Amino acid sequence: MADDEIFTQNPINGSINPPFAKKKRSLPGTPDPEAEVIALSPKTLMATNRFLCEICGKGFQRDQNLQLHRRGHNLPWKLKQRTSKEVRKRVYVCPEKTCVHHHPSRALGDLTGIKKHFCRKHGEKKWKCEKCSKRYAVQSDWKAHSKTCGTREYKCDCGAIFSRRDSFITHRAFCDALAEETARISASSHHMNNHAPANMNFQFIGASSLGPTPCMGQNFPPIFKPIASDNTNINAVHIRRGLSLWNMAQNPGQTQDYTPETLEEMHPLGINHVSLVTINNFSTHDSLITHPCSNTPQVSNFNHLNWDFGSKLSSNNGTQDLANDQSGLPLSTSDIKDVSVPSLFSTQHQIISHQPSSATMSATALLQKAAQMGATTTDPSILGKFGLNSNESIITVQENSFGQVCGASSVSSELVSAEENGLAALKQSQMHPSKRHRMMNDEISVGETRDFLGVGIQSLCQPPSINGWT
Amino acid sequence: MIQEEGSSSICSSPLQKFSMMSFSPSPGSPYPWLREMRSEERGLCLIHLLVACANHVASGNVENANIGLEYISHLASPDGDTMQRIAAYFSEALADRMLRGWPGLHKALNSTRIASVTDEILVQKLFYEYCPFLKLSYVITNQAIMEAMEGEKVIHIIDLNCFQPVQWISLLQEMRARPEGPPHLRISGIHEQREVLDIVARKLNEEAEKLDVPFQFNPLVCKLENLDVEKLRVKTGEAVAISSVLQLHSILAADDDVLWKNSPLFANSPNAAHLRRVLQMNQQNLGDFVERDGTNVCNTSPDSSSSSPIPPAVSPNMATFLNGLLGLSPKLMMVTEQESNQNGLMFMDRIMESLNFYAALFDCLDSTMPRASIERRRIEKMLFGEEIKNIVASEGVDRKQRHEKLEKWIPRLDLAGFGMVPLSYHVMLRARRLLHSYNYNGYKIKEENGCFIICWQDQALFSVSAWRFRRRSG
Numbered sequence: 001m002a003d004d005e006i007f008t009q010n011p012i013n014g015s016i017n018p019p020f021a022k023k024k025r026s027l028p029g030t031p032d033p034e035a036e037v038i039a040l041s042p043k044t045l046m047a048t049n050r051f052l053c054e055i056c057g058k059g060f061q062r063d064q065n066l067q068l069h070r071r072g073h074n075l076p077w078k079l080k081q082r083t084s085k086e087v088r089k090r091v092y093v094c095p096e097k098t099c100v101h102h103h104p105s106r107a108l109g110d111l112t113g114i115k116k117h118f119c120r121k122h123g124e125k126k127w128k129c130e131k132c133s134k135r136y137a138v139q140s141d142w143k144a145h146s147k148t149c150g151t152r153e154y155k156c157d158c159g160a161i162f163s164r165r166d167s168f169i170t171h172r173a174f175c176d177a178l179a180e181e182t183a184r185i186s187a188s189s190h191h192m193n194n195h196a197p198a199n200m201n202f203q204f205i206g207a208s209s210l211g212p213t214p215c216m217g218q219n220f221p222p223i224f225k226p227i228a229s230d231n232t233n234i235n236a237v238h239i240r241r242g243l244s245l246w247n248m249a250q251n252p253g254q255t256q257d258y259t260p261e262t263l264e265e266m267h268p269l270g271i272n273h274v275s276l277v278t279i280n281n282f283s284t285h286d287s288l289i290t291h292p293c294s295n296t297p298q299v300s301n302f303n304h305l306n307w308d309f310g311s312k313l314s315s316n317n318g319t320q321d322l323a324n325d326q327s328g329l330p331l332s333t334s335d336i337k338d339v340s341v342p343s344l345f346s347t348q349h350q351i352i353s354h355q356p357s358s359a360t361m362s363a364t365a366l367l368q369k370a371a372q373m374g375a376t377t378t379d380p381s382i383l384g385k386f387g388l389n390s391n392e393s394i395i396t397v398q399e400n401s402f403g404q405v406c407g408a409s410s411v412s413s414e415l416v417s418a419e420e421n422g423l424a425a426l427k428q429s430q431m432h433p434s435k436r437h438r439m440m441n442d443e444i445s446v447g448e449t450r451d452f453l454g455v456g457i458q459s460l461c462q463p464p465s466i467n468g469w470t
Numbered sequence: 471m472i473q474e475e476g477s478s479s480i481c482s483s484p485l486q487k488f489s490m491m492s493f494s495p496s497p498g499s500p501y502p503w504l505r506e507m508r509s510e511e512r513g514l515c516l517i518h519l520l521v522a523c524a525n526h527v528a529s530g531n532v533e534n535a536n537i538g539l540e541y542i543s544h545l546a547s548p549d550g551d552t553m554q555r556i557a558a559y560f561s562e563a564l565a566d567r568m569l570r571g572w573p574g575l576h577k578a579l580n581s582t583r584i585a586s587v588t589d590e591i592l593v594q595k596l597f598y599e600y601c602p603f604l605k606l607s608y609v610i611t612n613q614a615i616m617e618a619m620e621g622e623k624v625i626h627i628i629d630l631n632c633f634q635p636v637q638w639i640s641l642l643q644e645m646r647a648r649p650e651g652p653p654h655l656r657i658s659g660i661h662e663q664r665e666v667l668d669i670v671a672r673k674l675n676e677e678a679e680k681l682d683v684p685f686q687f688n689p690l691v692c693k694l695e696n697l698d699v700e701k702l703r704v705k706t707g708e709a710v711a712i713s714s715v716l717q718l719h720s721i722l723a724a725d726d727d728v729l730w731k732n733s734p735l736f737a738n739s740p741n742a743a744h745l746r747r748v749l750q751m752n753q754q755n756l757g758d759f760v761e762r763d764g765t766n767v768c769n770t771s772p773d774s775s776s777s778s779p780i781p782p783a784v785s786p787n788m789a790t791f792l793n794g795l796l797g798l799s800p801k802l803m804m805v806t807e808q809e810s811n812q813n814g815l816m817f818m819d820r821i822m823e824s825l826n827f828y829a830a831l832f833d834c835l836d837s838t839m840p841r842a843s844i845e846r847r848r849i850e851k852m853l854f855g856e857e858i859k860n861i862v863a864s865e866g867v868d869r870k871q872r873h874e875k876l877e878k879w880i881p882r883l884d885l886a887g888f889g890m891v892p893l894s895y896h897v898m899l900r901a902r903r904l905l906h907s908y909n910y911n912g913y914k915i916k917e918e919n920g921c922f923i924i925c926w927q928d929q930a931l932f933s934v935s936a937w938r939f940r941r942r943s944g
Contacts, residue, residue, distance in 0.1 A: 361509070361513065362829075362836070363513070363829035363830075364826070364829045364926075366517060366553050367517060369514065370518065373514070
């Protein structure tokens with residue numbers, strides 16, 4: 001039981017289950033009136049590791065911890081026991097005279113708490129965050145901050161940055177910059193009326209291409225109400241953003257003109273922001289490959305339509321990157337960061353944006369068609385018309401291909417020989433027409449009457465009623 | 471009709487029109503009717519012209535080839551539709567090949583080129599970004615690694631071309647989420663540029679620290695064919711996984727040189743002289759020839775006593791390389807390669823194969839990126855264009871892009887001592903899920919004998935296969 005008493009002073013692990021009900025945490029600076037007030041000097045508060053082990057030199061803040069450590073070295077150890085039987089609550093005051101907590105009535109109940117308080121308020125800020133310029137006096141504060149710094153950021157258009165969603169929303173509700181913008185686009189509110197449902201649709205379009213729809217649907221924030229003509233409402237802006245993303249999906253090829261950094265440069269409709277890949281900011285810990293769906297916080301981020309326009313993946317920045325990099329190596333980190341850990345969604349936008357016109361045949365289809373045309377014997381293609389001196393060219397072709405040992409498809413070889421004809425004939429055709437005429441006649445009389453395509457002379461004499469290509 | 475020169479045949483075909491025009495075009499817009507041509511016609515025309523031109527180049531007929539290129543230049547354009555773009559790059563490659571016939575000229579034109587590593591890396595990243603192939607390869611590789619390394623405590627991964635950290639960042643995250651906890655992970659990245667490896671190292675170290683995974687990155691700066699396996703410092707007890715994404719085929723290039731030296735070509739026999747002449751005419755290299763026609767060469771030799779059977783084409787460099795990797799006893803080796811036979815065939819067949827292959831790739835880009843996109847142009851010019859140039863114009867050791875189909879890789883790897891590991895159902899699931907999530911339309915993944923083939927509209931483009939150490943090669 002003696003050991004238990006010692007531990008109850010510092011309920012570190014909470015391993016002791018008090019028989020009484022767990023005490024609630026009271027407001028800071030409202031101590032128990034019955035408690036014993038302890039005033040420690042600044043030196044004591046800031047002191048760390050005063051107790052040193054003689055064997056390994058490890059430092060401890062409390063003598064008891066050192067004693068326990070000495071057991072590990074097989075050294076004699078002695079744990080002090082609590083002198084008095086009754087438990088007296090201790091509260092601590094801050095030694096700094098100007099501090100609120102200096103007075104016993106505003107003492108803090110926890111030793112660690114008072115230490116941290118002293119460092120934070122009256123201490124030197126020795127720990128600095130790498131990414132931003134924040135400084136901290138307490139190491140644990142610094143660690144906690146650096147874990148979240150830059151990982152999730154909400155940026156308002158006015159430039160304010162928030163790490164918490166709620167504070168961001170609150171800010172936006174009152175932000176001046178937004179009010180300006182909404183006033184400006186109120187003129188085109190009738191457009192928005194028509195497209196407001198599109199905003200909802202957009203969310204689901206986005207969802208369907210991102211993964212299971214329920215993910216998105218659930219996190220659809222209540223703020224996105226379809227708006228009729230509420231100009232001052234920020235929803236209008238949200239819708240416009242949603243609209244622009246939606247528009248962008250419909251308007252391919254407008255990626256070139258993207259430059260804006262401010263609201264002023266954006267048009268109400270047809271906004272060209274490919275980089276409304278605001279999503280880019282989530283990319284720092286979105287792996288390209290893992291799915292966001294299972295990870296709800298990330299999905300909700302998407303709904304927030306982060307307004308960061310600094311996407312490096314936009315086409316404009318593509319050129320900028322190159323321009324910057326021509327000075328040579330090393331590659332700047334930002335480039336790699338943005339290009340090597342791309343967000344899932346940026347590519348998705350790219351894909352949605354371009355819809356090839358159905359009028360143009362794909363290259364593979366063209367190749368297949370060309371191969372077919374070369375192979376068919378009855379198709380009076382253009383090549384047939386050039387197949388006059390076919391025999392000669394066939395022989396040369398065969399010599400060159402050395403017995404056609406290789407596994408070329410018959411189709412392509414026919415195509416090859418067809419082409420041999422075509423160009424040879426082209427060359428011929430540049431000669432004087434009369435000469436050509438004579439040559440043609442000679443050849444017709446000499447050799448066989450059929451060209452390699454099996455098209456006879458008779459068909460050659462027919463007028464070219466067929467285009468030859470279709 | 472040809473006889474009717476100068477006839478106003480309204481529906482005459484384009485090639486006819488070419489023939490009717492005088493060779494020297496009039497100043498100003500030479501062929502105004504070109505605009506009237508529908509894109510399909512123009513595409514077909516381009517194909518025919520390209521093939522014809524290639525034929526002439528192959529046979530050394532420079533005059534005709536020149537004319538062909540001239541015609542192509544009026545129709546092709548790197549900013550036009552897919553076929554026009556393809557034609558532009560192929561005609562450039564053909565021109566490059568022709569130019570090599572004048573070595574002095576070729577060297578002079580290419581001597582002041584600025585090789586920018588930044589650009590090369592950037593375009594690789596663009597390719598990764600806009601096409602799903604690399605993403606799929608990474609996903610499949612990672613999933614296969616996760617499955618193979620279940621229960622392993624110390625894992626050593628060797629990346630044969632480590633230029634971006636995405637794949638490994640994702641793997642670190644997956645490792646972290648393992649039920650048995652993250653292993654001790656070592657990644658050895660190979661690349662020719664130290665700076666690239668430094669950046670990858672930093673990114674990976676940051677990620678590992680964030681995720682609290684014991685991690686170590688070893689950069690190895692060297693050319694892949696000069697890889698010294700000892701430098702990888704694989705320790706006993708480590709489970710080794712090797713990831714090769716589009717890298718193995720370049721090793722085949724080094725063998726070209728070797729085969730030439732050991733060939734009967736340099737022997738002093740009439741057989742050799744005959745061979746040399748034949749090969750020169752054909753502009754082939756010996757490697758291809760021997761592989762294909764080993765037996766024929768024997769049979770055609772007049773001197774029967776000296777006709778020792780030429781052994782099947784063993785590529786010594788490749789064998790050494792694979793042997794070195796095998797020596798690490800890898801638990802898993804993931805090989806991603808282009809699925810196309812653009813090596814070891816005759817020139818014309820290389821042209822046709824690569825036309826089909828790159829047509830599909832250009833179509834892929836066309837389906838996802840707008841025409842005006844500068845990134846698309848970059849990928850087309852700096853990645854595909856350079857590969858096409860390499861395939862068409864280079865020969866011998868320089869021709870690094872020696873793509874081969876799985877049907878050739880499988881026996882090669884098998885002979886080297888690797889055993890194929892069929893890729894599991896879960897890997898396929900993840901790969902398909904990736905395609906769906908990105909809304910990539912038109913791409914398909916097929917499974918064939920345990921390997922995956924990534925296709926675009928039924929045209930096979932890339933293959934991914936898994937291998938493991940099976941036995942000492944013999």
